[in-house]
Amino acid sequence: MSGRITLATVATSAGVSVATVSKVLNGRSDVSPTTRARVQEILRQHDYVGRRPEPVDRATVELFYQGFLNSYSIEVIQGVLEAGNAAGVDVVLSSRPHRHQPRNTGRAAQWIRELTATGRRAAIGITSDLTAADLAALSRARLPLVVVDPLNIAQPDITSVGSTxxxxxxxxxxxxxxxxxxxxxxxxxxxxxxxxxxxxxxxxxxxxxxxxxxxxxxxxxxxxxxxxxxxxxxxxxxxxxxxxxxxxxxxxxxxxxxxxxxxxxxxxxxxxxxxxxxxxxxxxxxxxxxxxxxxPLQEMGAVALRTALQLAAGEKVDSHHVELATRLIVRDSAANPATP
Missing domain, CATH: 3.40.50.2300 (Response regulator)
Structure with a gap:
């Protein structure tokens, strides 16, 4: 099916009312298991994600990483958490499949549906290698994305934060x-x-x-x-x-x-x-x-959080890519080469 998928489209395909589809999307319990399964299957077939609901309480940002936590990612996470606390924003940490693990393309839309259903304002990825399906689902949901050190250099339109x-x-x-x-x-x-x-x-x-x-x-x-x-x-x-x-x-x-x-x-x-x-x-x-x-890993995380909130508020950012300064720290692991 071509064109934009709407609630009415899903309702017609499933043979139910628009109200019923809305109940399924919002996790309401007053829908029979059979009807719920039929609607969810139609949603999955069309990769429908819908728009995020307007937040009612504290804003929430999704922070996700791929692979294993290490010393680098922990410091970036610390920066995001501290900036979120200062901004009065809740940060929810989650993991995504490592880039070498098998990907389920249908899972992308389901993941974004879960984020929008829980009212996430934006998403922040750490060293993430996002697929075309991930990016398409985020775009359809109009969920802002900021990535710290993206792993895929072929995605120049992604808003990102890094260093020099x-x-x-x-x-x-x-x-x-x-x-x-x-x-x-x-x-x-x-x-x-x-x-x-x-x-x-x-x-x-x-x-x-x-x-x-x-x-x-x-x-x-x-x-x-x-x-x-x-x-x-x-x-x-x-x-x-x-x-x-x-x-x-x-x-x-x-x-x-x-x-x-x-x-x-x-x-x-x-x-x-x-x-x-x-x-x-x-x-x-x-x-x-x-x-x-x-x-400055913690500052990179903080900048990513503040940039994500700017995008969520509909504000323009100065650049799609921000680079913070690096500097050499001399300690004890390097010296003059040994004399032959």
């Missing part, structure tokens, strides 16, 4: 170059991730400006997680000519690389220098403490 990843990547690499390193590897996240691309390009830009070659095996991309840093670090350190320094795309990846070095009898920073990205709590708990690029 290119400048951060360049600063980390320039610091390692200033220590005398030339064999520097990049151990990063998903190739489709916009923030990963920016950090890697900053790394490549600094290396090119210094006239330092980057062999293809010196760039290793997977996820921003500890286990990926462990695997990537092992792969890099087992090369015939391993790097003397690693710039990691996240603190957790950096810690994984440090463990890979330790398992091979290498010392950090005497035998291998490592620089991370994020400046989460794990950077300060590491031994040695991790030199890293700080991005």
């Amino acid at each position: 990843n290119f400048a951060g990547g360049m600063a980390a690499t320039q610091y390692l170059l200033s220590l005398g390193h030339r064999r520097i590897a990049y151990l990063g996240g998903p190739p489709t991730s916009g923030c990963n691309q920016a950090r890697m390009n900053g790394f490549r830009g600094a290396m090119e400006a210094a006239g330092a070659p980057v062999p293809k095996e010196y760039v290793w991309l997977r996820e921003f997680l500890y286990d990926d840093g462990l695997a990537g670090g092992a792969a890099l350190l087992d090369l015939p000519e391993p790097p003397t320094a690693i710039f990691a795309g996240s603190d957790e990846v950096a810690l994984g690389a440090m463990e890979a070095a330790r398992a091979r009898g290498l010392r950090v920073p005497e035998d291998l220098s490592v620089v991370g990205f994020d400046d989460t709590q794990v950077a300060r708990l590491a031994s040695p403490q991790l030199t890293t690029v700080r991005q």
